[in-house]
Amino acid sequence: MQSAQYLSLDKLLGTLLLLISISFLFTSSKERVSALIFYDRSEIWYSDVGKMQSGWLENVLHVKDIKVKRFPIDSPYVTKDPNILFYEGTRGMQFIPEPIVWRAKAEKEATWWIGSNEEALLDGYGKSKVGFRYSNAQFSFNKVLYRGFTFDTQPFYVTPINPESSSVLISAENNKGDSSPILLKSKNLFFMASNPFLGIDRKRYMALCDAIARYLGVPEQPRPLGLIRLEDVHPMYDIPRLKAVIDLLEKRDIPFSIAVIPIFVDPSKGINVKLTDDVELISVLKEAQMHGAQIFIHGLTHQFSGESAVGYEFWDNKIQAPFPGRITLEQLEGRIKEAKEIISAAGLKIDGWETPHYMAPPILYKALKAEGIKTIYERMLLTDEVQFDNPLIVHQMLIYPSTYNGMYWIPEDFGYDGYNFTQKTVYNELRKNKAFSRGVASFFFHPYLGRGKLDALLNSAERDNVLFVSIKRLLKFYRINTN
Numbered sequence: 001m002q003s004a005q006y007l008s009l010d011k012l013l014g015t016l017l018l019l020i021s022i023s024f025l026f027t028s029s030k031e032r033v034s035a036l037i038f039y040d041r042s043e044i045w046y047s048d049v050g051k052m053q054s055g056w057l058e059n060v061l062h063v064k065d066i067k068v069k070r071f072p073i074d075s076p077y078v079t080k081d082p083n084i085l086f087y088e089g090t091r092g093m094q095f096i097p098e099p100i101v102w103r104a105k106a107e108k109e110a111t112w113w114i115g116s117n118e119e120a121l122l123d124g125y126g127k128s129k130v131g132f133r134y135s136n137a138q139f140s141f142n143k144v145l146y147r148g149f150t151f152d153t154q155p156f157y158v159t160p161i162n163p164e165s166s167s168v169l170i171s172a173e174n175n176k177g178d179s180s181p182i183l184l185k186s187k188n189l190f191f192m193a194s195n196p197f198l199g200i201d202r203k204r205y206m207a208l209c210d211a212i213a214r215y216l217g218v219p220e221q222p223r224p225l226g227l228i229r230l231e232d233v234h235p236m237y238d239i240p241r242l243k244a245v246i247d248l249l250e251k252r253d254i255p256f257s258i259a260v261i262p263i264f265v266d267p268s269k270g271i272n273v274k275l276t277d278d279v280e281l282i283s284v285l286k287e288a289q290m291h292g293a294q295i296f297i298h299g300l301t302h303q304f305s306g307e308s309a310v311g312y313e314f315w316d317n318k319i320q321a322p323f324p325g326r327i328t329l330e331q332l333e334g335r336i337k338e339a340k341e342i343i344s345a346a347g348l349k350i351d352g353w354e355t356p357h358y359m360a361p362p363i364l365y366k367a368l369k370a371e372g373i374k375t376i377y378e379r380m381l382l383t384d385e386v387q388f389d390n391p392l393i394v395h396q397m398l399i400y401p402s403t404y405n406g407m408y409w410i411p412e413d414f415g416y417d418g419y420n421f422t423q424k425t426v427y428n429e430l431r432k433n434k435a436f437s438r439g440v441a442s443f444f445f446h447p448y449l450g451r452g453k454l455d456a457l458l459n460s461a462e463r464d465n466v467l468f469v470s471i472k473r474l475l476k477f478y479r480i481n482t483n
Helices: 002-029 049-061 098-106 118-122 203-216 239-251 279-290 329-345 364-370 423-430 451-463 471-478
Strands: 033-039 066-072 084-088 110-114 139-146 149-158 167-173 179-186 189-192 225-233 257-260 263-266 271-274 294-297 375-377 402-404 407-410 440-445
Touching: 033 049, 049 066, 049 084, 049 203, 049 402, 084 098, 098 110, 098 118, 110 203, 139 179, 139 203, 149 167, 149 203, 167 203, 179 203, 189 203, 225 239, 225 471, 239 279, 239 451, 257 279, 279 294, 294 329, 329 364, 364 407, 407 471, 440 451
Parallel strands: 033 066, 033 084, 084 110, 110 189, 225 257, 225 440, 257 294, 375 407
Antiparallel strands: 139 149, 139 167, 167 179, 179 189, 263 271, 402 407
16 A cells, blocks of 8 residues: 555656646746847937837837837846847947847847948958948938838938848839838848938838838738727817717728817817716717727817817927926826816726827826826827927837837827818828738828718728728737736
């Protein structure tokens, strides 16, 4: 009996060891992909541009569950060799630490070299061949070529490159017939010869986003996915026009969201009306939500001193800085909390937040998370110091969903056409999805423009085979994880 008992214990221990081994292997295989981003700590127009743009890269990578760390190029760091390394530069002739250059040339792990200092990569540290070479000249280009599509852009400069044994993913072209690669791939090295974050047209940036998504394995959608949001709905809104637009969307079985301003203010007329005072609007919103519409808080009043839905709530557009009275965490939390309370008191479910005019200090996103907001739906401002007349891009725009500060981040990449709304403009915008096939056609529409103009937009989308989806379904398509 004793020997039999010992044998059973041995078997039990063996089984436990086997299970532990299997669990270890499973855990190891599920280990998160890691990425390091090194950036230039240069300041342009009083803004830390390199830090801001490296933040853009981090947000783009969050379309997948990737553990990202960022370091200034001149700071010491201690970490394991990452699965993916990014170098993002804004200045030429900058010293690049040898380990980064060696890693880029090793051809074993993926390295993305973006923006500048190609001489360090191609000529430095032994002058090993990387699959392409460049000249010292620079040419101006005004077109971006990606996946068989040509996009007109504002003029930008690129150092001409001979791809040699590299494959060209993105190219530049001008009216003189000159052309040059923008993004090349040489084994595990991706080299971008142009800073994609500059220029208001954003086509280089969007092409880079799509290229990164392809590299990360984000699935290509068989049909372009579409999102539509009804904008600036508030108490005292034109209810007949709002209902007509909602009826059209429901008739066409198109999911949509509504950006709601809880308090409408017009100081010039002495108006201050809460959503809870507008019974008719509440009824319309409740019925829309019963049919699947999602409600996003669009600020508290969407104004500071003027009329709601016109002015900024958290940003002084004259001096390009946050309003002095709206910048503390407590003040921001207070306005978010009041907006939530009003919408909840109206009997409506809150699905997330959209910042008025997309302009607020980055501290806003800490306040949103503290107040339990789980989803943001917008373009994001990642710096407090902005000037509209400089070539920096103000907002980061996503072409696919991602995460930020533990919240879901829903893209809005097409804007809207407003009073200049034309079917031709809409068609040209929707055409982007045929090239950026990992992206989403996401735009907003003001219901006061009327049912007819929305119908024209939807007809254009239908011809382009756009599949409109709910935000919940969109997140499932991309398998976004906020953990």
